[in-house]
Amino acid sequence: MRLETDTWGAKYFAEFQHSAFRLEVQPTYTMPAEQPNITRFLGGELTPPEGHNKAWHDTIRRNAETGRQMQRVRVVRIPPTDYQRYGFAWSIPGNVAAGEDVRILNATNTELDLPSFDFWLFDDQTAVRLNFRDDGTLASVELDDDPDLDEYYRWRNRALQAAMPFSEWDART
Secondary structure (H helix, E strand, O other), X not given: OEEOOOOHHHHHHHHOOOEEEEEEOXXXXXXXXXXXXXXXXXXXXXXXXXXXXXXXXXXXXHHHHOOOEEEEEEEEOOOXXXXXHHHHHHHHHHHHHHOOEEEEEEOOOOOOOOOOOEEEEEOOOEEXXXXXXXXXXXXXXXXXXXXXXXXXXXXHHHHHHHOEEHHXXXXXX
């Protein structure tokens, strides 16, 4: 079932009970709201003040404060894209500080049998697939009405096992 791309998150991030896991496999995301920051990052500007990504950080904090875990595995191939470098410098540190468990999976010389699409897995039972165009723009968001949960679990577990915490990745770059 297709979900509204602008509003689906409010429901799922407010209503999950225990866990929200995201697999990010796209090399670049072209999100209009991020473009000014990416341009500033690429221009050499310093990390923006604490209010950067405040709404998302508030969501992470609220969930962490109520014992709900948010995890993310970011698949990367070396050299990282400009978008990935932006994320490492400007986005991910704030997510981690807010309470999200972010891990990096270096897939440069590895085939891990992961999907070619991004997804969120909420409470190990609700799968939401994020479909992107080749240019990184979001094409659609779909609730998987009949998910093969065992497949989603395998993908999640494989990604988590092969990834390292962002703090370890950050120390290496």
